[in-house]
Amino acid sequence: MRWNWKKLVLLSVAVAMASLLIASPASAQCAMCRAALAGSNNAFFIRNFNIGVLVLLVPPVTMFCSIFVVLKRYHRDDQRPDSEEEE
Numbered sequence: 861m862r863w864n865w866k867k868l869v870l871l872s873v874a875v876a877m878a879s880l881l882i883a884s885p886a887s888a889q890c891a892m893c894r895a896a897l898a899g900s901n902n903a904f905f906i907r908n909f910n911i912g913v914l915v916l917l918v919p920p921v922t923m924f925c926s927i928f929v930v931l932k933r934y935h936r937d938d939q940r941p942d943s944e945e946e947e
Contacts, residue, residue, distance in 0.1 A: 897909060
């Protein structure tokens with residue numbers, strides 16, 4: 861069975877979404893953050909802090925994905941034979 865890249869991407873997204881939905885909520889993202897937030901009784905602040913950490917994750921993921929897409933397109937163009945060079 862040969863996997864189509866669209867099916868593979870769809871499967872990857874489904875697995876990622878399932879793992880996010882099943883994951884238990886964390887009180888903080890790292891040990892230092894957990895220690896800093898342990899004294900706070902403000903649940904709104906803790907929730908916003910965790911959302912802020914996730915927002916900071918967006919730029920590195922975007923850069924990685926864009927580099928991957930560029931390399932994939934370059935690799936695809938590199939495999940095509942040029943008919944102009946044969947003449």
